[in-house]
Amino acid sequence: MRFVIIGNSAAGVAAVETLRCLGGYQHHITVVxxxxxxxxxRCLLPDLVAxxxxxxxxxxxxAEFYRRLGVELLAGVAVVALRPHEKKVVLADGRELAYDRLLVATGASPVLPAVPGVEVExxxxxxxxxxxxRLSALVPQVSGAxxxxxGLVGLKAAWALKQAGLEKVTVVVTSPRLLIRQLDERAAAMVERxxxxxxxxxxYNARVKAFIAGPQGRLTGVELEDGRELPAGLAVVGKGVRPNSSLVEEAGGEVGRGVVVDGYMRTSLEDVYAAGDCIQVTDRLTGQKVNSALWTLAFEQGRYAAANMLGVARPYPAPLTRLNSARFGGVDVVSVGNLEGEEVLVQYDPLSRTYRRLVFDGERLAGYILAGKVDGAGVYTALVKSGRPAWSYRHCLLQGQVGSVSLEVLLRDKNDLNPNSFIN
Known part of the structure; x- marks a missing residue:
């Protein structure tokens, strides 16, 4: 069987490994x-800049990953069209690749503001x-950014630029505080500090009106809607991403907040599957249709898609899409699930600079925030994912005493803790 995978990031890599693990070496695999x-x-790019x-x-x-697995890698080549009725992929250089099963793992692209000067160098x-x-090359040439x-993308970029030695870094935030979608006020204030x-x-409460270019066409400043102008030789836009779903849409496939897939990662196009940041999923807690934009989910989806491409039917469980973690200097933060609910318990220790917020929906832990110290985050996340009764553990969880939470309870269903278990 001929498998073609479009995309060489988390979902694509996970799919390759699963295809070989479950399907052996008799199948031909091409990655474009x-x-x-x-x-x-991609998660480590800020560290590279820093x-x-x-x-x-x-x-x-x-480097020898694909060669060792006997996979053909076509790097630096874009796919310009899908021909699902012919079961072919069209490349930018005119070549056509035939497939029996196709995986679209095209990821997502940054969203740029529709303001003048956004294309300025x-x-x-x-x-x-x-x-x-590009950023690493520009940093030594400028004094301010x-x-x-x-959000997390913008703050990670700001932290990286400071670590890289940039003298002045200013973050423009449209909302009244940081991380308004990921953290509550207390945890966000810890990050801000x-x-x-x-x-x-x-x-805060500011929007960009234009990026200003100097006489030589390079950025010299950023103009805000309130009339202020911030001198800058460098600007980084971190305003979210948009799924790269156009290939499927132009081929006649169904697209919503991303490529629409069924419970087996199949698109509406015959023998075409999709995984990673380009797809739409149903959030486990809210039931809402959302873009799948988490690195860990991309790996998970790549594995499930590959199993189903091989005919090893594995339904993909509704994922937990609200899961964020980051480190800024001495402050770690993790937020998972819902930040509001029927019962909210909080504890802040200013001496150890540790904050915990637990959100309960009845007996179950529906979400949490850990800031400062995030020890045992995996236990909290496992409880949120499993939906098991956790109210009786609330005092231990609020104190960070996760060792007191019974392993027997957490390990009752291994699939909640190990999304790869179907491979074994």
Whole structure:
């Protein structure tokens, strides 16, 4: 059987490994990627900009990964069209690839604001290795930068730029505080304090009106809607991502908040599957249709898609899509699930700078926030995912005494803790 995978990131890599693990070496696998480099971790790109990691250290798999698995890799080549009725993929260089089963793992692209000057040299995103290289090259040439966005992407970029030695970094936030979708006020304030102590400035309730270019066409400043102008030779936009679903849509496939897939990762196109940031999923807690934009989910979906492509029917369980974690200096934060619910318990210890917020829906733990110290986060997450009664553990959980939570309860269903268990 001929398998073609479009995309060489988390979902694509996981699919390759699963196809070989479950299907052996008798199948032909081709991976097509528009990036010329091997697979790497997008989550570690800020560390690369900060000078804390190297390109080699952020590789997802060794350079010989595909050769060792007998997989054909077409790198630096874009797919321009799908022909599902012919079961062919059309490449930008005119070549056509035939397939029996196709996996679309095209990821997502950064959202840029529709304002004048967004194409000016010096206005960047931080989504790809190309972006990280560009930022690293620009940092020594400028003295100040503006980061647009107060979410995790923007704050990670701001932290990285300060760690890289940039003198002045200002974050422009449209909302009245940071991380309004990921954290509550207390946890967000802890992150803000750490960033301010590192030298990052913040402007709240502000929007960008234009990016200003100098006489030579390079960025010199960022104009806000209130008339202020912030001098900057570099700007990073961190305002979310948009699923790369156009290939499926143009081929006649169903698209909503991303490529629509069924419980077996199949698109509406025959023998075409999809996984990763390009798809739409149903959130386990809310039941809402949302874009799947988590690195861990991409790996999970790649594995499930590959199993189903081989005919090993494995229904994909509704995922938990609200899961965020980050570290800013000495402050770690993790937020999972719902941040509001029937019963909310909080505890803050200013001496240890530790904060915990537990959100209960009846007996079950529906969400939580850990900030400062995040020890045992996996236990909290397992309880949220499983939906098991957890109210009786509330005092232990609020105190961070997760060792007191019975392992027998947490391990009763291994699939909740190990999404790969179907491979064994």
């Amino acid at each position: 990627s528009d990036e010329p480099t091997g697979a790497y971790s 000078g804390k990691s190297t390109e080699n250290s952020i590789r997802l798999r060794p 010096g206005v960047c995103t931080l989504r790809s290795l190309r972006d990280a290289r 503006v980061v647009v966005g107060g 750490e960033l301010v102590n590192a030298g990052v400035d913040f402007i």
